[in-house]
Amino acid sequence: MNTIEDKSLPALDQVLILAPYRKDADYLGRLLAEHEINVRAGARIDDLARMLHPSPGVLVATHEALTPDALATVAAHLETQPSWAEMPIVVLLDRASRPDQVRAELGRVWPRARLLFYQRPVTAVELVSGVQSALLVRLRQRDVRDHIAQEVELRRELNHRVKNILASVTSIFEMTRRGATSIDAFADDFRGRLGALDKVHSAVFHSEGDTVSIAEIAELTFDPYRLSGMDRIVANGPPVTLSREAGTTLALCLHELTTNAIKYGALSHPDGRVQFAWNLSQDETPELAISWKESGGPDVEEPSRAGYGTRYVRSALAGMFGQKPVIAFEADGLRCEARGVFSRVAGNQ
Amino acid sequence: MSETNSPSPMRILYIEDNPLIAFHVEQMIEDLGHVFAGSLDSFAELQKQFASLEMDGALVDIDLADGATGPQAAAWLQERGIPAIFVTGQRQVAAEHGDVSLGTITKPVSSSELAAKLELFR
Structure with a gap:
């Protein structure tokens, strides 16, 4: 089958890391990169909207990153996403936090995200496999997107052909009538x-x-x-x-x-x-x-x-x-x- | 058949990628007493064949075998002193390129509209 190779459509295979502490960001970036995950570290909250613009595949955010500004910026981004999209967001909760509360809150502000929670300390294995499965989910979404794009293209082509056939039939009709x-x-x-x-x-x-x-x-x-x-x-x-x-x-x-x-x-x-x-x-x-x-x-x-x-x-x-x-x-x-x-x-x- | 009482027949080229429509319009052009200078299915073919063709005007479809190149073909002909008229169902696209054509004939083509619009080539 043909794949849609439209350069304007994001690949959705990149992980964006949002961690205000430099050390966390570096550690997460290194860990994921070691497992051959395409990672983009160092998103700052004041720069978040720009970083989200070419839709990331998965967003990984530490607990400290979830400021009101960040929540609003991510919510605004999710709002603009098409119906097939449900960005996976991996949240690394603090040891002392109450997961149920955070889960409820994020579910409310980010209704169109697929949320995954880990409570620190989290093992490398656990985190990497969580991110990997989130990326797989995202790639399935990309397939849906590409099928939709292909269907739109097919419909356009079909319309063109139908019109062409009708024009042919009209010509045959007129010519046959004349003779x-x-x-x-x-x-x-x-x-x-x-x-x-x-x-x-x-x-x-x-x-x-x-x-x-x-x-x-x-x-x-x-x-x-x-x-x-x-x-x-x-x-x-x-x-x-x-x-x-x-x-x-x-x-x-x-x-x-x-x-x-x-x-x-x-x-x-x-x-x-x-x-x-x-x-x-x-x-x-x-x-x-x-x-x-x-x-x-x-x-x-x-x-x-x-x-x-x-x-x-x-x-x-x-x-x-x-x-x-x-x-x-x-x-x-x-x-x-x-x-x-x-x-x-x-x-x- | 309706014959025009026009002073002299004109040579008309038709750039159209549906051979049945091309044939139909060819018959109408001849019935109107004009000379059919041939049909081509693409802008590329026009550039290739132009030197060997003689015409007083060209009818040009918007969508051709090499894409929506009708307006380009009309502009190219204009640069060479050949006037063009669009023949299309896409009136809006034709209107956007009004600067390279003398007008638009709506598909499906009727003999009366064709007869009237061809006079614009004089």
Whole structure:
């Protein structure tokens, strides 16, 4: 899984020591550092707000440090923390104090802290393991924070994709409407195009890497027609993986070519065939070439005005490859060829 | 189809990363009697292809294949004497960059708004 590497988010792995007596601060700092704990010693009460600013992982405070000012400063800091945060605070109580009283008081002023109490004298082992487990608690909180950040990012991306799909559907709707001769023809064409969009979306989703192979696109486009007894479409080529965008464009183009062939082209005739092939050149900058060739269909005549399908295929392949495709109405069947630099359409591997 | 009675056709470039929208707008531009100068999906692609393109104006989406680079692309075109119009659903972002565009066409694009706004390129 991806981790959020946002430098602006604190690592929450540092222990801040708040001890007014220099000797205590030094001792605690040394002890924790010896156990490979990332420690920041020497926080002074008048400087506490600044030291708390890049949220520490754990705060360790001696009893003497708990002045009204310090309590208020820490409380103000806790107040600004997001809901997933519950800073662990390790309090080293005086030998003579009454823990219940202090616990009640701190629980009141620091409601959003996770308090741990030790009464001095405390053994090094006890203190170190207490701080270590407090740090672990804090790192679990950090995981929650990172998951939340990731979810926010995913939601933003999802919103972008949904809007994009709706814009695509709107365009398909408008274009289909413009070319439609009847409401039934409109419904059939619109349903078919949405179906093609839906299938390639599913294929990209299941591939996990936001990519889709040409063989898969060919299969999902041609399969429904094969089931209805049309096994006259032959598709072959090496394994080639396309980006989501290029895959979607190719799927929609193949859909248009296929439905066009069924209505007017080779597949409208019992002996007609279609050969769909693709190839990747072995140059330093590989080129992808795709070709669609119909044969054995009815006599071909170039239509006086290109229909939606042809215009779409021409424009979409030009956009996809960065150069215009060849669409030729040859005597024995339609031929469509396109090529371009592979890196432009490649799925990231 | 609505044809404009404009004096002369203009060559319009479209910078848009959704190929279906690009195609739809291409058809509308041609139906209006103008010439479609091509579609590009990113600011990077614009910089690469610019020398080989001829245009009187450019339609520019805000979010492109290389990020929210539409305003940069419009500013870059302005420096080269090519006027731009934003085509976007993000009217506010477009308005913030009003200094590099002649206006904004709202998505989804309607033929009547497109026809009217393209006249700003004259």
